[in-house]
Amino acid sequence: MNRTPVAGRIGQYVALAAYVVFLVFPLLWLLSVSLKSPADLATLPAQLLPRGLFFGNYQEIASKQGLLESAWNSTLVAVGTMLLTIAVSLPAAYALGRFRTFLGPAATIWILVSQVFPVILIAIPLFMIVRGLGLLNTLPGLILVYLVWTLPFALWMLRGYVSALPVDLEEAAACDGASRPRILVSVVLPLLRPGIIATAMFAFISSWNEFFFALVLLKGDTTTLPIALAQFVGSEGKVAFGPLAAASVLATLPSLVIFAIVQRRLTSGLLAGAVKG
Amino acid sequence: MRRRGFLAAAVSAPLVALAGCGGGDPEVKNGVVTLRFQSLAYQKTTVAAVKKIVADWNKANPKIQIAYQQGNWDGVHDQLVTQFSGGTAPTIIHDEAADIAGFAEQGFLADLGPHLSADVTGNVPKGIMDTVSSGGHTYAAPTLLQSYVVFANVDLLRKQGVAVPSGASLTWDALAAAAKQATKNGVFGLGWGLKQPTATVMSLALNFGGKFFGGTGHEATISVGDAEKQVPRRIHDMAYLDKSISPVTLTQSGTDILPGFYAGKYAMIVAGSYVAQQITEEAPKTFNWKVLPALSGTSTAQAANPQTLSVSATSKHVTEATQFIDFFMQAHNLAAVGQGDWLIPTTAPARAAIQQATGGKSGWTETLAGAGGLTKAPFQSVTNYPRWKDEVATPAFQKYLADKLSLDQLATQLADGWKTANQ
Numbered sequence: 121m122n123r124t125p126v127a128g129r130i131g132q133y134v135a136l137a138a139y140v141v142f143l144v145f146p147l148l149w150l151l152s153v154s155l156k157s158p159a160d161l162a163t164l165p166a167q168l169l170p171r172g173l174f175f176g177n178y179q180e181i182a183s184k185q186g187l188l189e190s191a192w193n194s195t196l197v198a199v200g201t202m203l204l205t206i207a208v209s210l211p212a213a214y215a216l217g218r219f220r221t222f223l224g225p226a227a228t229i230w231i232l233v234s235q236v237f238p239v240i241l242i243a244i245p246l247f248m249i250v251r252g253l254g255l256l257n258t259l260p261g262l263i264l265v266y267l268v269w270t271l272p273f274a275l276w277m278l279r280g281y282v283s284a285l286p287v288d289l290e291e292a293a294a295c296d297g298a299s300r301p302r303i304l305v306s307v308v309l310p311l312l313r314p315g316i317i318a319t320a321m322f323a324f325i326s327s328w329n330e331f332f333f334a335l336v337l338l339k340g341d342t343t344t345l346p347i348a349l350a351q352f353v354g355s356e357g358k359v360a361f362g363p364l365a366a367a368s369v370l371a372t373l374p375s376l377v378i379f380a381i382v383q384r385r386l387t388s389g390l391l392a393g394a395v396k397g
Numbered sequence: 398m399r400r401r402g403f404l405a406a407a408v409s410a411p412l413v414a415l416a417g418c419g420g421g422d423p424e425v426k427n428g429v430v431t432l433r434f435q436s437l438a439y440q441k442t443t444v445a446a447v448k449k450i451v452a453d454w455n456k457a458n459p460k461i462q463i464a465y466q467q468g469n470w471d472g473v474h475d476q477l478v479t480q481f482s483g484g485t486a487p488t489i490i491h492d493e494a495a496d497i498a499g500f501a502e503q504g505f506l507a508d509l510g511p512h513l514s515a516d517v518t519g520n521v522p523k524g525i526m527d528t529v530s531s532g533g534h535t536y537a538a539p540t541l542l543q544s545y546v547v548f549a550n551v552d553l554l555r556k557q558g559v560a561v562p563s564g565a566s567l568t569w570d571a572l573a574a575a576a577k578q579a580t581k582n583g584v585f586g587l588g589w590g591l592k593q594p595t596a597t598v599m600s601l602a603l604n605f606g607g608k609f610f611g612g613t614g615h616e617a618t619i620s621v622g623d624a625e626k627q628v629p630r631r632i633h634d635m636a637y638l639d640k641s642i643s644p645v646t647l648t649q650s651g652t653d654i655l656p657g658f659y660a661g662k663y664a665m666i667v668a669g670s671y672v673a674q675q676i677t678e679e680a681p682k683t684f685n686w687k688v689l690p691a692l693s694g695t696s697t698a699q700a701a702n703p704q705t706l707s708v709s710a711t712s713k714h715v716t717e718a719t720q721f722i723d724f725f726m727q728a729h730n731l732a733a734v735g736q737g738d739w740l741i742p743t744t745a746p747a748r749a750a751i752q753q754a755t756g757g758k759s760g761w762t763e764t765l766a767g768a769g770g771l772t773k774a775p776f777q778s779v780t781n782y783p784r785w786k787d788e789v790a791t792p793a794f795q796k797y798l799a800d801k802l803s804l805d806q807l808a809t810q811l812a813d814g815w816k817t818a819n820q
Binding site for chain 2: 158159161162163164166180186240243244247248251256331332335336339347350351353354355358359
């Protein structure tokens with residue numbers, strides 16, 4: 121059995137720690153900026169840590185009307201989009217990955233083509249459709265648009281995962297007498313779990329961060345967090361860095377919590393797939 | 398960041414008619430007209446001032462109610478493109494003159510000329526009214542604007558042995574001389590955030606009569622002659638011959654350079670007049686600063702790009718909406734909003750009100766005085782100017798200010814690039 125020398129192991133940990141610091145640094149910087157006073161922010165050279173803890177930025181965003189409502193709206197929209205995207209893309213991806221028909225390549229090309237349209241080009245038709253459905257200024261309307269927006273790429277991602285699954289497993293289950301629904305639920309779905317989770321994360325992040333559609337489809341008290349954050353950016357490039365950082369810290373928390381929960385399942389799913397494969 | 402949705406605008410034109418097909422009048426309910434007003438007010442004080450104006454109006458006009466709606470500057474152009482196309486744009490629209498020119502051209506904005514009171518139109522200088530007028534129509538009321546001014550660290554200038562400039566105006570030669578004299582002992586005479594240089598150069602070019610464009614719309618032609626070369630050449634010379642401009646600042650934004658200004662790295666900076674607010678809030682209490690007299694070449698002219706209030710052409714209540722705009726433009730209201738944003742009101746009575754309220758402190762006297770030179774620039778009548786600005790002028794000016802192009806090469810790139818951008 122090979123053993124990693126102690127020096128090598130230490131080197132691995134150091135490299136890993138450096139990588140973690142590299143990844144975490146923007147978040148730490150954001151947190152630090154959110155706790156700096158305007159005078160502290162204007163000091164040169166910029167310091168990593170604030171000279172004193174200044175909670176004025178958090179007080180300011182707390183007094184900003186609608187920020188918490190916007191965060192709640194964003195959560196509803198992101199979770200709704202995530203669930204709908206998976207519900208729609210999963211069976212479609214399975215069909216595309218497993219069944220060889222003349223429609224498969226055509227659908228694949230269409231998926232790729234749909235990704236090259238500029239947002240502004242499809243914004244107006246989508247706007248008209250949403251308005252026609254009476255869903256303007258509603259969260260379901262925005263979820264519908266995000267579903268349309270994320271579906272092609274989600275489908276593309278999941279199709280890759282489906283194609284990577286050995287078809288032998290399904291055939292073996294069929295030989296053992298399992299019905300097709302049973303094969304899908306008991307064999308395919310568990311193996312696809314990492315792919316489903318990765319796709320769900322993609323859908324969640326896409327809709328959580330999206331700005332433009334929310335800007336044109338929502339107004340007033342139905343707005344989402346990216347729009348609320350944009351209120352800290354004024355004309356002529358003026359930016360209220362302190363409050364913006366404080367609001368961004370709060371905006372990041374839900375994503376972090378969801379990632380923390382999902383990450384563990386993503387890893388276990390991968391391992392489960394490896395064992396069965 | 399502002400993307401121009403020309404393509405979307407083109408796609409949307411046939412949809413405008415569709416938008417007007419709805420029945421009834423959605424703005425009237427139980428005999429009360431309710432008009433949506435999307436405000437882009439940003440500072441806390443300005444938001445409060447605008448909301449107070451709306452509340453005052455609503456109290457005095459029970460039959461014409463204004464519904465305040467908070468918008469933001471980021472993405473407002475694309476938002477309006479979509480909303481105009483879908484027929485859901487707010488009735489009263491807050492934006493800036495350069496941005497709404499295209500909307501006016503496409504017929505999305507109502508002609509306010511017959512409705513605006515003489516008090517408003519008479520108190521706004523003609524050069525500024527011209528920025529919101531086209532073909533005999535007035536498609537917005539100009540409210541607030543900014544100019545480029547020179548801020549000085551008074552104590553540092555004196556320490557460097559430079560007399561603090563005073564008088565009615567500050568010539569470019571005097572600025573260069575002061576900057577050169579102040580450059581010693583690790584201090585640069587001038588810091589200038591020119592990361593996005595086009596707006597600054599195009600505006601200050603008017604100091605020397607630099608027009609760049611002749612004609613209007615798609616027929617406009619470009620000419621980069623001696624007058625147009627003056628501003629870029631002078632900045633370049635200060636940076637590379639006199640070495641009195643910190644070259645690092647040339648790659649920074651207008652507000653990025655403020656920490657260095659407070660820290661005494663530059664004795665003077667050139668920035669938008671609104672920056673005075675940040676200096677007041679952020680600079681150390683001991684920081685002794687002032688706004689210097691308006692920059693002048695052959696004149697103190699600069700381009701005016703005022704914030705505006707306009708009315709959607711689809712509204713059946715243009716008269717009522719304009720009555721509110723008239724109310725908004727009253728001196729005490731406009732002064733309150735201008736003071737909150739540290740921007741210059743377009744009307745003389747509102748400027749006088751701010752002068753009185755502030756006593757001219759914190760640079761207000763010089764800033765308000767600079768309003769006299771603000772006027773419409775030729776590029777504001779050029780349809781493809783935004784495209785030329787983004788694709789041609791900005792990279793060319795950036796290269797020139799990085800000393801990677803000669804002045805003649807800059808002129809050639811600007812002129813040749815126009816042929817492509819105006820196709």
